[in-house]
Each structure stands twice: as C-alpha cells, then as structure tokens.
Amino acid sequence: MNFKKSPLLMALGLAAMTTAATAEIKVGFIGSTSSDTGLSTLRGAEIAIEELNAKGGVLGQKIELVKADTAEDPTEGVKAYEYLAETEEVDFIISGSIDDVSLGWLPRMQEFQIPTLDTWTSYVGIIDMIVEDYDSMKPYFMNIASDEALATLYIDFGKDVLKEKMGWEKVIILQEDTAFGGAIAGLVTEALAPNAGIEVVDTIVYDITTNDFAPLFSRAQDSGADFIYLVSSVNSQVVSSQYVKLQVPMGMTGVNVAALGQEFWEDTGGAGGGISTLSPVPSVGFRLDPVSQAFVDTYQAKYKSRPVMPHFNGFNAYHGVKQAMAAAEEAGGFNNTTWVTAMEKQDLKLDLDGEPWLRYGFWGNDEVEPRTGRTYPHNARFDITEPYEDGSPSMVVIQWYEDGSSAVVYPEKYATGEFTVPSWVKK
Amino acid sequence: MNLRWTHVVMWLAFVALMFAIPEFVSKGTLRTLIFANFLAIFAISWDVLSGRTGYISFGHPFLIGIGAYTSAILTKRFDVPIEFAIPAAVVMTMIGGIIVFLPALRIKGSYFALVTLAFMELMYQLVQVIRPDLTGGTRGMSGVQTLTRGAVNGYYLSVSLMLAVALSMWLLMRTQLGTALSAVGMNEESVRGSGLSTTKLKLFAFLTSAFVAGLGGAFYVHYLGSIAPRALFDINFLFTIIVAALIGGASTIIGPVIGAFFLTFLLEYLRPYLPGAERYFIYGLIALLLYMYEPKGLIALIDKGWQRLRGAADRKETV
Numbered sequence: 049m050n051f052k053k054s055p056l057l058m059a060l061g062l063a064a065m066t067t068a069a070t071a072e073i074k075v076g077f078i079g080s081t082s083s084d085t086g087l088s089t090l091r092g093a094e095i096a097i098e099e100l101n102a103k104g105g106v107l108g109q110k111i112e113l114v115k116a117d118t119a120e121d122p123t124e125g126v127k128a129y130e131y132l133a134e135t136e137e138v139d140f141i142i143s144g145s146i147d148d149v150s151l152g153w154l155p156r157m158q159e160f161q162i163p164t165l166d167t168w169t170s171y172v173g174i175i176d177m178i179v180e181d182y183d184s185m186k187p188y189f190m191n192i193a194s195d196e197a198l199a200t201l202y203i204d205f206g207k208d209v210l211k212e213k214m215g216w217e218k219v220i221i222l223q224e225d226t227a228f229g230g231a232i233a234g235l236v237t238e239a240l241a242p243n244a245g246i247e248v249v250d251t252i253v254y255d256i257t258t259n260d261f262a263p264l265f266s267r268a269q270d271s272g273a274d275f276i277y278l279v280s281s282v283n284s285q286v287v288s289s290q291y292v293k294l295q296v297p298m299g300m301t302g303v304n305v306a307a308l309g310q311e312f313w314e315d316t317g318g319a320g321g322g323i324s325t326l327s328p329v330p331s332v333g334f335r336l337d338p339v340s341q342a343f344v345d346t347y348q349a350k351y352k353s354r355p356v357m358p359h360f361n362g363f364n365a366y367h368g369v370k371q372a373m374a375a376a377e378e379a380g381g382f383n384n385t386t387w388v389t390a391m392e393k394q395d396l397k398l399d400l401d402g403e404p405w406l407r408y409g410f411w412g413n414d415e416v417e418p419r420t421g422r423t424y425p426h427n428a429r430f431d432i433t434e435p436y437e438d439g440s441p442s443m444v445v446i447q448w449y450e451d452g453s454s455a456v457v458y459p460e461k462y463a464t465g466e467f468t469v470p471s472w473v474k475k
Numbered sequence: 476m477n478l479r480w481t482h483v484v485m486w487l488a489f490v491a492l493m494f495a496i497p498e499f500v501s502k503g504t505l506r507t508l509i510f511a512n513f514l515a516i517f518a519i520s521w522d523v524l525s526g527r528t529g530y531i532s533f534g535h536p537f538l539i540g541i542g543a544y545t546s547a548i549l550t551k552r553f554d555v556p557i558e559f560a561i562p563a564a565v566v567m568t569m570i571g572g573i574i575v576f577l578p579a580l581r582i583k584g585s586y587f588a589l590v591t592l593a594f595m596e597l598m599y600q601l602v603q604v605i606r607p608d609l610t611g612g613t614r615g616m617s618g619v620q621t622l623t624r625g626a627v628n629g630y631y632l633s634v635s636l637m638l639a640v641a642l643s644m645w646l647l648m649r650t651q652l653g654t655a656l657s658a659v660g661m662n663e664e665s666v667r668g669s670g671l672s673t674t675k676l677k678l679f680a681f682l683t684s685a686f687v688a689g690l691g692g693a694f695y696v697h698y699l700g701s702i703a704p705r706a707l708f709d710i711n712f713l714f715t716i717i718v719a720a721l722i723g724g725a726s727t728i729i730g731p732v733i734g735a736f737f738l739t740f741l742l743e744y745l746r747p748y749l750p751g752a753e754r755y756f757i758y759g760l761i762a763l764l765l766y767m768y769e770p771k772g773l774i775a776l777i778d779k780g781w782q783r784l785r786g787a788a789d790r791k792e793t794v
Contacts, residue, residue, distance in 0.1 A: 081750060081751035081752065082751055082752045115750040115751075116746065116750065117746075117750050117751050117752065117754075119752060119755070121705070121706065121709070121711065122615070122701070122703040122705055122706035123699070123706045123712070126699055126701070127506070127507075127510060127743070130503070130506040130626075131503060131506075131743070131746060134501070134502040134503040134505075134506055134626060135501065135502075135503030135504075135506075136503075147614050148613070148614050148615055148703040148705055148706070151614055151615060151616075151617040151701055151703065152615075152617070152699070152701045152703060152706060153701075154617045154618070154700075154701065155617060155618065155619075155621065155699065155700025155701055156700075158618075158700075159621075159624055159625075159700075171614065173614070173617075174617075177617070177618065181618075226613065228613070229613075230603060230612060230613035231612075231613055231614060
C-alpha cells in the first residue's frame with residue numbers, strides 16, 4: 049500500500065460517511081420562477097423547509113429543495129416533472145403550476161407516483177380525476193379550493209351585493225383570450241344568470257396583447273349592461289389602469305389577477321382605485337391569524353424583491369410543505385399508500401380572536417359537501433356556507449380604493465371594508 | 476438512387492449507436508433524448524416542406540396539432556384503439572396538408588409564411604371554441620392513453636420512429652423526385668420550364684411533410700399523455716422546430732436531427748445551473764451566434780471538421 053495516499057483515502061472515506069449521515073429528503077418545486085404566483089409558492093416552500101431544517105429536518109434528515117421551471121408552458125411542465133422525478137429523484141413535489149401546466153404533467157405524476165401538492169391550480173376537473181381513478185391519482189393533493197367553490201361564492205356575492213345592494217341586473221363579460229379566461233367566463237355565464245338573476249348581455253374576448261381598451265369599454269357601455277365582469281390573468285394592470293384613467297362610467301368587478309398582489313397599486317401607477325376581484329385566501333386586505341402573520345414577517349424579512357407579500361399560494365405552500373413532511377414523519381417516508389393516508393388526515397386549524405379563521409385540511413374521500421352535493425377528495429377543505437366555521441372560505445372578494453388602500457368586501461365575516469363603485473360612477 | 480456502401484455503414488453505425496444509448500445513460504437523460512427524437516421528427520417534417528421547396532411554413536404546429544388532437548380525441552372520447560387512431564390521425568393531417576398547400580398555388584415568400592401562421596392561430600382558436608367537450612377546450616386533455624411507460628420504453632419507441640422517418644426521408648431525397656423537390660426550392664421557374672409539374676411536386680412535398688407531422692404528432696400525444704392548445708399552437712414551439720432545422724442544417728436530413736438534439740440538450744443541461752427563464756436567453760444567444768457563424772448549420776461545421784481531419788491524415792500519409 050502506498051502510505052502517501054492513505055490521508056487521501058481517509059478523507060474520501062470520511063466524506064462518504066458524512067454524505068451518508070446527511071442524506072437528504074429532496075423536495076422538488078415545479079412552477080414558473082419568473083411570475084409573482086410561481087415565486088410565492090417557491091418562497092413559501094423555502095421558508096417552510098428552512099424552519100423544518102432548523103428543527104432537525106424530517107425523518108432525521110435535512111431537506112433539500114430543487115427547482116424546475118415550467119416557464120408556464122405545458123410541455124416544459126412535463127419536462128420539469130420528468131427532471132424532478134428521474135434526474136433529481138425527489139421525494140415530494142410542491143407545485144405552483146397553472147391549470148393546463150398541471151394537466152400536462154399529471155400523467156407523469158400517475159406514472160411516477162410521487163406525492164405532489166398543487167397550490168395554485170384550482171381546476172375541479174383534476175379533483176374529478178381523483179374521484180374516477182383514485183388508485184393512480186392518490187398521491188395528488190390540491191390545497192386551494194377548486195373553482196366550483198369559487199363560482200359558488202361568486203354567485204353568492206352576485207346575489208347579496210351586486211343584485212340586492214347595487215341593484216345591477218345586466219352584465220357584460222370582458223374576457224381575455226386564455227385558457228383561464230375561457231374557463232372562468234364559462235363558469236360565470238352558466239352560473240351567474242340563473243342563480244343570481246343577473247343577465248349576461250354580451251361577452252367581449254380580447255387578446256392579451258391589447259393595449260388600448262377604449263373601444264372595448266365603449267362597446268361595454270353601449271351594451272346596456274349595468275356593470276362589467278372582467279376576467280384577466282395576464283397584464284391585468286393595463287386594463288385596470290385604463291378603466292380608471294378613462295373613468296368608464298360603469299362598475300367593474302370580476303377576476304383580476306394583478307389585483308391579487310400587493311404590487312397592484314404600484315403596477316397601475318396609482319390608477320387602480322375601484323377595482324375589485326375574487327381572491328383565494330389569504331388575500332390582500334385579509335386579516336391574518338398569528339401563525340400566518342409570523343410567516344409573512346419571516347417572508348418580508350427574507351425577500352426584498354417582488355412579490356413583497358406572498359400571494360395565497362405562498363401560504364398554501366408554506367403550510368402544505370409542513371403538512372407533507374409531518375405526514376412523512378407519521379408514515380415513516382413517502383410511500384404512496386402510508387403517506388397518502390397520513391396526508392389525508394392533516395388538518396391545521398388557525399383561529400383569530402377566538403374564532404375559526406383559516407383551515408388547511410382536506411375533504412374526506414367519501415365526504416359530501418352539502419351545498420354542491422358532491423365529493424372533493426384531496427381538495428382543500430373549503431367552506432361555502434355561512435358562518436364559515438367548518439373550513440376556510442373558498443374565496444373572498446377584495447377591492448382597491450381610490451386612496452390606494454385595499455380591503456376584503458365579501459363575505460361579511462371576513463370583510464374589512466365595503467364594496468363600492470369609484471367616485472366617477474353614478475350610484 | 477445514388478447509394479454507396481459508406482452510406483449503409485454510416486446509417487448502421489448511427490442506428491446501433493442510438494439503440495445502445497440506454498445502456499450508458501441515466502433515465503433522466505433518456506427523457507431528454509425522447510423529446511429530442513420528437514423534435515427531430517418535427518424538424519425533418521418542416522425541412523421536407525420548407526427546407527426543400529423554399530416555401531417557408533410558419534404553420535407547422537397546425538399539422539402536428541391535427542395529428543395529435545385527432546388521435547387523442549379518437550382514443551379518449553370514442554375509445555378507438557390506438558392502432559386505428561394513429562393512421563386516422565395521419566390521414567387527417569394529410570388532408571390538413573392539402574389545405575396548407577392551396578395558398579402555395581397562388582402565393583409564395585413572406586405572404587405564404589404569414590398565411591400558414593394564420594392557420595396555426597386559427598387552429599388555436601378553433602380547438603378552444605368548437606366542441607370543447609371533445610377537445611378539452613382551453614385547458615386541453617389529460618389522461619390520454621400512453622403507448623409506453625418508463626423512460627427506456629419511451630426512448631426505444633421514439634428513437635425507432637425518428638430513425639424510420641429520417642431513413643425514409645433520406646432515401647426519398649436521394650431519388651430523382653427528391654432532387655426535383657430541391658430544384659423547386661432553388662428555382663421554381665426553371666423546373667417548370669424543364670417540363671415538370673411544380674404543382675404536383677409541391678403537393679407531394681406538402682403531403683409528405685404532413686404525413687411525417689401527423690405521425691409525429693400522434694405518437695407525441697401518446698407519449699405525453701396530455702394535450703393543450705397552448706402547448707402545440709404556440710409560437711415558441713414553432714420557432715423551436717424551425718431553429719432546430721436551421722441550426723442543424725436545412726435541406727439535409729441529418730441536419731435537423733443534429734439541431735434537435737443540440738437544442739434539447741442545451742436547454743436541459745442548463746436547467747440545474749439556470750433553473751429560471753435565464754436559460755432561454757442563453758439558449759437563444761447560442762443559437763443566434765451559431766447561425767451567424769455558420770448559416771449552413773452544425774452539419775456544415777461537422778463536415779468542415781471532418782474534411783480538416785481527413786486532410787491532416789492525408790498529409791501525414793504523404794509525409
């Protein structure tokens with residue numbers, strides 16, 4: 049034996065032992081790393097992992113986060129999932145993917161059977177897939193209320209506020225030409241008119257590159273509608289700021305993704321007053337329970353770039369990663385049977401001022417939601433019936449006011465302000 | 476047909492190399508190779524039409540989409556067995572190829588390119604609006620039947636398809652018909668002047684291209700297991716196909732294959748170092764520099780390198 053080499057051999061041996069002792073649990077992030085929503089999921093997961101590692105990790109091992117960008121493209125999503133599964137061999141995947149991207153990689157999830165938690169997509173069709181084929185879909189969880197619950201809340205808002213309080217009876221839909229736009233506009237058209245008694249008089253579909261909305265707003269005014277229902281997820285700040293600058297003389301509400309973020313006021317150059325939108329919880333203007341507030345404090349101390357405040361899916365990722373790791377502790381790993389059973393039982397109830405406020409749990413596999421009369425296995429346990437004491441509200445409606453402040457305006461339990469039209473609109 | 480024994484040896488070596496790859500690489504790399512194989516098929520298909528005849532198509536995803544959607548709808552919505560769905564998808568795509576061909580009777584150059592781009596946009600709109608119960612509308616379809624499971628099986632299927640397409644197209648292009656197609660791209664008037672029907676030649680090129688696009692599209696959707704309008708009728712997808720053909724070397728068969736492998740691996744190998752959107756910038760920059768340095772593509776660079784090596788070897792022998 050060449051003794052000159054022995055220190056080197058010892059060092060290599062030590063390195064190998066050290067590696068064995070710090071073998072890691074790998075968590076994969078799949079989503080866009082350049083959008084506010086994608087970054088919210090990523091950062092929520094990062095903070096959860098840091099906190100878990102500070103307490104010794106999970107199953108006695110440190111947790112490592114690996115990122116795979118989807119660029120919000122369905123095919124890139126498939127590649128990203130394959131990369132996490134086969135190159136990185138992750139144990140668990142946290143997703144900040146949008147609808148068609150999640151649908152793109154779902155067949156890979158079914159193939160690899162890796163426990164996966166979606167924090168952004170709310171497509172109820174994915175929950176239907178779990179209902180139809182539980183065995184192959186069981187590692188999948190979605191901890192945001194599905195869009196069916198979103199539509200239900202919007203109908204309630206339509207009835208209670210738009211129709212009864214504002215007296216509006218006719219709506220025109222202003223919808224962007226995207227998958228998201230088509231889906232939400234479809235839900236509103238099918239549900240709002242028959243249930244809330246508000247007639248859809250017309251639908252305007254616009255290209256996401258549109259930068260002059262004046263002709264579209266004129267068409268909306270000529271339609272005879274009382275208000276505009278906007279569905280916009282891309283560059284929503286453009287349509288919002290033009291609505292304000294042109295002082296369009298009719299109310300506008302709907303789904304406006306830019307208005308979900310704390311940067312909305314800045315993005316519209318201060319021209320965002322009067323804009324309201326449905327938002328998953330916790331939203332801007334939403335009162336936070338102490339646990340969620342502590343997460344926001346850590347987030348804001350750690351990240352100085354946008355989004356300065358995590359979007360709802362950041363909270364979902366933060367709590368969701370912790371629940372997934374707690375399930376792994378309980379199940380002794382990420383086995384797709386024992387882990388799934390343990391994850392199904394996760395239930396985090398967060399109170400504010402002594403009353404139930406938020407809940408991160410899942411519907412039981414055979415449990416029927418009373419209002420819709422159907423099951424939602426592995427979907428966030430949402431509550432769409434007042435007084436919202438069983439789970440989290442599916443969504444809230446928020447509004448930006450002309451002074452730059454924002455508030456939750458519906459439902460009443462969570463309201464911190466009142467729904468109103470901008471000053472230039474005749475009441 | 477001008478065939479030499481060196482051609483046979485090189486093709487055999489290429490096939491052997493491609494089939495031996497799973498023995499030496501990880502499953503993750505195989506997944507990347509699968510996407511490279513499909514991109515190579517699409518790039519060959521584009522090259523048969525645009526690289527040869529000079530009719531630059533910006534609507535190739537239109538053809539690939541017809542193949543993919545037809546097979547996905549037939550298998551998922553109507554329970555048609557895959558073995559019937561794929562041929563039906565190819566036939567539908569060839570009908571689509573005739574639709575793309577029609578404008579080529581009257582227009583060429585940038586006008587033709589714009590019309591084909593309109594086909595892609597039209598298809599993007601149609602699949603979302605017309606019968607969303609069949610197409611899955613804006614979100615597309617998930618849970619489409621897959622032909623294989625696992626990276627190794629997927630690789631063997633995709634590489635077999637890619638090699639079959641590449642070899643048949645290579646053989647076709649070595650016939651007089653192939654030569655005539657290339658001549659159309661060089662000077663359509665001269666070809667017409669020589670008594671050949673350029674209309675028939677172009678129709679043949681369009682149908683062949685559509686055949687390959689349809690075949691590739693159908694197999695692609697049964698590999699992915701999902702389909703979405705945004706994934707197929709997308710300008711990025713179109714540019715990736717065109718760039719693969721151009722950067723590899725248009726009007727060759729092996730060029731688009733090399734281009735497809737180069738682009739796919741470049742993007743995937745950058746992923747661990749640049750997990751975000753920055754890798755697309757690097758990818759675009761490298762593609763641009765390569766194209767500026769050698770407009771004839773990587774195949775020309777490889778050829779030059781090979782000639783230099785042979786020259787050096789010859790000089791050594793002489794000495």
